[in-house]
Amino acid sequence: MTSSSPQQRPPPPAGIVVSGLHKTYGNGNSAVIALRDVQLRVEPGEVVGLVGPSGSGKSTLLKCLGAVLTPSGGQIELGGQVVFDGDHWLHPDLTRLRREQIGFIFQSPYLLPFLSVRDNVALLAMLLGRSNQEARAAADQLLADLDMAHRADAMPNRLSGGEQQRVAIARALVNRPPILLADEPTAPLDSPRAMAVMDLLERLAGQMGTSVIVVTHDEKILPRLQRIYAVRDGVVGEGRRERVRDAPLRFLSRRLRKT
Numbered sequence: 309m310t311s312s313s314p315q316q317r318p319p320p321p322a323g324i325v326v327s328g329l330h331k332t333y334g335n336g337n338s339a340v341i342a343l344r345d346v347q348l349r350v351e352p353g354e355v356v357g358l359v360g361p362s363g364s365g366k367s368t369l370l371k372c373l374g375a376v377l378t379p380s381g382g383q384i385e386l387g388g389q390v391v392f393d394g395d396h397w398l399h400p401d402l403t404r405l406r407r408e409q410i411g412f413i414f415q416s417p418y419l420l421p422f423l424s425v426r427d428n429v430a431l432l433a434m435l436l437g438r439s440n441q442e443a444r445a446a447a448d449q450l451l452a453d454l455d456m457a458h459r460a461d462a463m464p465n466r467l468s469g470g471e472q473q474r475v476a477i478a479r480a481l482v483n484r485p486p487i488l489l490a491d492e493p494t495a496p497l498d499s500p501r502a503m504a505v506m507d508l509l510e511r512l513a514g515q516m517g518t519s520v521i522v523v524t525h526d527e528k529i530l531p532r533l534q535r536i537y538a539v540r541d542g543v544v545g546e547g548r549r550e551r552v553r554d555a556p557l558r559f560l561s562r563r564l565r566k567t
């Protein structure tokens with residue numbers, strides 16, 4: 309490995325800053341405006357929620373931030389670096405950007421069917437240049453944290469939906485990314501397991517300074533979020549920076565339904 313290996317470089321500064329972001333799918337009569345002039349900011353170490361009805365644009369926003377989808381306009385800054393501006397990506401290598409800086413937990417697990425659970429998690433660490441042994445050790449640690457150690461040698465098609473989701477969560481965390489984007493990560497999980505996932509996300513944020521955005525409908529985890537943004541018809545609730553950690557849950561969910 310040369311001096312560009314990830315272990316030798318200081319970790320890039322974390323943080324997400326979005327300004328004036330737009331996304332329109334299609335064009336002409338069939339155009340769907342999915343995001344309208346979105347402003348959003350997540351500091352290093354923050355765990356922030358994105359809450360809103362189905363079809364409001366939450367997944368679209370997350371995919372734009374994760375460089376999975378190209379926005380129609382606006383600006384995205386990740387870790388102090390402007391990566392998208394106006395109508396094009398400024399980062400020269402989006403695959404590398406995603407691998408090094410972004411952990412993405414999709415709504416579906418998308419595990420590789422021909423790799424064991426352990427190797428599904430370890431693969432991204434191997435692709436970043438860690439030895440197979442190191443990558444598998446990191447995978448085993450995360451699988452243990454998610455109560456999945458006993459399934460490490462299993463193939464994905466032997467797992468339940470909730471187990472597959474926990475593997476996908478471990479995979480997103482294995483490189484300790486400075487940005488973590490999670491689309492309804494706890495939806496298929498029962499309450500204790502959802503809390504274990506939130507524990508892991510909080511630990512990553514607290515120890516590594518990761519900026520975490522969690523899309524969720526899950527009332528159980530709302531109190532675990534430091535702030536929420538409310539999304540409706542592609543508009544992201546401006547200035548909704550209330551601290552919700554101590555808010556009574558019933559009051560909060562009533563307020564969310566009204567937005």
Ligand SMILES: Nc1ncnc2c1ncn2[C@@H]1O[C@H](COP(=O)(O)OP(=O)(O)O)[C@@H](O)[C@H]1O
Pocket residue numbers: 333334340341342360361362363364365366367368369
């Ligand atoms: N690939 C696509 N092509 C066209 N329209 C899409 C596509 N993906 C999402 N949309 C539309 O964009 C809007 C926002 O969708 P989405 O971001 O998936 O919302 P959410 O995640 O909040 O449910 C919806 O009107 C949806 O139908």
Ligand SMILES: [Mg+2]
Pocket residue numbers: 366367368415491
């Ligand atoms: Mg969605």
